[in-house]
Amino acid sequence: NKDKWLSNDFAGVVTGLAWTAAGGEILFVESSISKGNGKLTLTGNLGEVMKESAMIALEYLRAHAELLNLPIEAFDNANVHIHVPEGAIPKDGPSAGITMATSIASAITKRKVREKLAMTGEITLRGKVLPVGGIREKILAAKRAGITTVLLCEENRKDVNEIKPIYIEGLEIIYFNTIQDVLKTALLDEKA
Amino acid sequence: NKDKWLSNDFAGVVTGLAWTAAGGEILFVESSISKGNGKLTLTGNLGEVMKESAMIALEYLRAHAELLNLPIEAFDNANVHIHVPEGAIPKDGPSAGITMATSIASAITKRKVREKLAMTGEITLRGKVLPVGGIREKILAAKRAGITTVLLCEENRKDVNEIKPIYIEGLEIIYFNTIQDVLKTALLDEKA
Amino acid sequence: NKDKWLSNDFAGVVTGLAWTAAGGEILFVESSISKGNGKLTLTGNLGEVMKESAMIALEYLRAHAELLNLPIEAFDNANVHIHVPEGAIPKDGPSAGITMATSIASAITKRKVREKLAMTGEITLRGKVLPVGGIREKILAAKRAGITTVLLCEENRKDVNEIKPIYIEGLEIIYFNTIQDVLKTALLDEKA
Amino acid sequence: NKDKWLSNDFAGVVTGLAWTAAGGEILFVESSISKGNGKLTLTGNLGEVMKESAMIALEYLRAHAELLNLPIEAFDNANVHIHVPEGAIPKDGPSAGITMATSIASAITKRKVREKLAMTGEITLRGKVLPVGGIREKILAAKRAGITTVLLCEENRKDVNEIKPIYIEGLEIIYFNTIQDVLKTALLDEKA
Amino acid sequence: NKDKWLSNDFAGVVTGLAWTAAGGEILFVESSISKGNGKLTLTGNLGEVMKESAMIALEYLRAHAELLNLPIEAFDNANVHIHVPEGAIPKDGPSAGITMATSIASAITKRKVREKLAMTGEITLRGKVLPVGGIREKILAAKRAGITTVLLCEENRKDVNEIKPIYIEGLEIIYFNTIQDVLKTALLDEKA
Amino acid sequence: NKDKWLSNDFAGVVTGLAWTAAGGEILFVESSISKGNGKLTLTGNLGEVMKESAMIALEYLRAHAELLNLPIEAFDNANVHIHVPEGAIPKDGPSAGITMATSIASAITKRKVREKLAMTGEITLRGKVLPVGGIREKILAAKRAGITTVLLCEENRKDVNEIKPIYIEGLEIIYFNTIQDVLKTALLDEKA
């Protein structure tokens, strides 16, 4: 409950927003790239739907590497490992999809992630961003954690509009329809 | 419930029709082709029968590539990933068979899918189209979503004839016995 | 319940006879051969015993290719996919064994299957045909479906003799002890 | 219940003896050898223990090929498929071990199996034959099936001595401690 | 319950701290490196979360080999086997993460582990050390076992501060935020 | 219950001691080496913990082949199959660890095992021998089976000291801390 945004010193680490029975909280998605032949490893006590989100994110980036200015050869000769601490807590659902895609893209390019940024949204195989639930709780958790910018699906704008303005004061919320645009906003040119 | 037909800008994305306890609705089948050696990946919280539909669709297209004017070498050197958003919703049954076949064929050829088109029907390994259930609910969902053309199995014609004409006004419904004919109608010559 | 024999235009499609709580009915076994290295894929909601029948059928044909005048190199460089529509209906049991063997042999050789033919019988790894249950119900289903020739195990002759002659009028029933003889009767020289 | 010994025309087919709640009965173990790289396939609705028996039998023969005058290169370049009809009946337990070893050895060498022979006994990895249960019921089933010679473990001799002589009249029972000796007795020089 | 720290004669053996319903106790993590191609084998009756800890530890070391002065080629040509005695006792949870990372690093480099050292802490894929539970019980178990130095996560300092000073007399407790610093403290230059 | 020590004519066969609800008994561990690439096959109705013992034993021997005077190339080019008769009896637990290690070492080197020898003890990946339970029952079973020498973990000495001397008369019991020393005592120079 007390997790805080820490730093953007590590490429491949992106802050997501989760929604559980206990309320909203932030989580971290960590991607590591190592020499290999395309194997995807997933840890962090992830359920089947969340594992599928990672598969979709990786396939989307690989298939659209040229469009996204990602080094295609990096995918061919790499294994990708995605971990979501903390290991004791089961996690599931599709809402970390865009966080996973951003995490892989950052790890592959070594580009830093924008400071004090968090995001939540489902990803589809064509790169569309889908709305997710628990927006109110997630927004509050982001503020508590020191986040200043939140990336959401355009279709979640209506959920934000139902939150009292006082609660989101000082928080920039940006809406997206495609993961391509999420990546442009989330990744800095600076290398980690 | 509120999903709408969006665009045909993406090759590989085809609109299907599903029937659940909550009524009819549209769904999207997304196929992505990337360099590989013939692996088929399936995501979207799909049950065993729906996964088998994808295997049948892919094998049919591969085995009849010449007949269908599909580039046979594309199958040899590609991995195919099929996703059906949204990940949180379990999906099953054989009725997305022709939608999956059309989605793969579109992704392989980059040919656009006809505008405002939806379809539902089981596929067999010889390319026969089989009738499916829930036709009334599916037709109504298609209209709500902005669909103007629906492709069905010839054996489902009798189910359409039982629907009050007012409900299908403005909707062109075309009947098929083979996936070969479905593809001819569904795929445009224009590349995405 | 209303399935009918359709045509023998497709090599690899053979009509079987099934027996369920709801009575007898016909089913279709479809085999597709594509370039590969010997992988066997099975779809159609098949139980473990039915999947084993397919494995036995394929191994028998492969091990006795020379005896059966089958092109041995076809087995070495092919993947075999066997599907039994309809995907929504679970199927199991060993009685489709000879149907599966005939389906694979037809697909490998492109030889047409005899018109209006159906069959039911377990296969063993030495090519023996074993008797199966539900003969009365299966015979009636075959007649309803427009079948004129039924292939059975010699040990099922006694089951046929207990059926009133009026019910099998116009139906030729031929009895076999080996799959080798089943194939000689079922496969035409004509290519599909 | 009514199965009979049939013939020894097929190399690789050996008669075993099973013991179920319904009494004793004979079963057939069928082995088929085809070009391959050492894969073992098991069908016939076999339980885990019975599958392990097949693995032990194959490993014993492979590791002691020279001692047993078996062609070692046959193991290197072959796949072995073992089937036990009938597919609808679940089977388990270790007592088919020596039957499986004899079946594989016969299939590999094409040597015929002695006429009207049946056997039952567990096999160990060093080639020892272990005693099994249900001897009385198995012996009676063998007689009913037309068997004239039964091979057992030496430690089962005491179980045979408890059967009334009238029941085993006309039946030759031979006892063994090693699979090596079982093979010498069971396999003829004549090729199938 | 009565396990004692033994010696640091074996590279690859590191003492961890576990917390069960029965209280705290020490455990040993043993890593063995042998010629291979990157396979990771895990034994010791480990649950899924504990297996994931091992995967994370290995991936972290492999991806940061240069930074950590580990021989990268050792990872490419090795299999890693991690065992946690005793086999009869099920173990789970993320708290052995840093112990596993230290164990692998010691086995790969043959560097001895500091004498009478124990540690507990979760590891993340970026090399962050996370706090774990049961600190009081673990500290007491460490003292009983003859441990003199305990490595913990910085965030567990508050848990130690709640323990009566008398209980930790003679025990050096060092706090860390990164596995990189844990390794610097835990591994000696001396080879085993 | 009535199993007896038989002979040491077979390299790779080592006598272990088991403890079940029905009391102590001896069991045999059989290892077979055949041409291969390092695959480990385990049969005999073994539970997960017992399978892990075999994996630990094999990895220990492979990683320390030089130290143990084992032919390292034998491991590279061999498959190892370990079987524990009798197949109908489920077996589990870590106490066959040193028996399995001795069995593999004997099979690899063809060295005979000392006559009338039995052993029980858990093995760890660094080659440590751990104490096991049921010592009293196991010792009695060993005597009944004709065993004259029993190898135990040093930490089990206290369990033996609690047995009335009359029960262990004529039995030599030797205690060990390492598998390296077990092997020196258990394996003869004579080849089988």
Ligand SMILES: [Ca+2]
């Ligand atoms: Ca947290």
Ligand SMILES: [Ca+2]
């Ligand atoms: Ca959702």
Ligand SMILES: [Ca+2]
């Ligand atoms: Ca929807």
Ligand SMILES: [Ca+2]
């Ligand atoms: Ca249907």
Ligand SMILES: [Ca+2]
């Ligand atoms: Ca039907």
Ligand SMILES: [Ca+2]
């Ligand atoms: Ca049957």
Ligand SMILES: [Ca+2]
């Ligand atoms: Ca029978």
Ligand SMILES: [Ca+2]
């Ligand atoms: Ca037994």
Ligand SMILES: [Ca+2]
């Ligand atoms: Ca302990």
Ligand SMILES: [Ca+2]
């Ligand atoms: Ca924790």
Ligand SMILES: [Ca+2]
């Ligand atoms: Ca016993």
Ligand SMILES: [Ca+2]
């Ligand atoms: Ca123990």
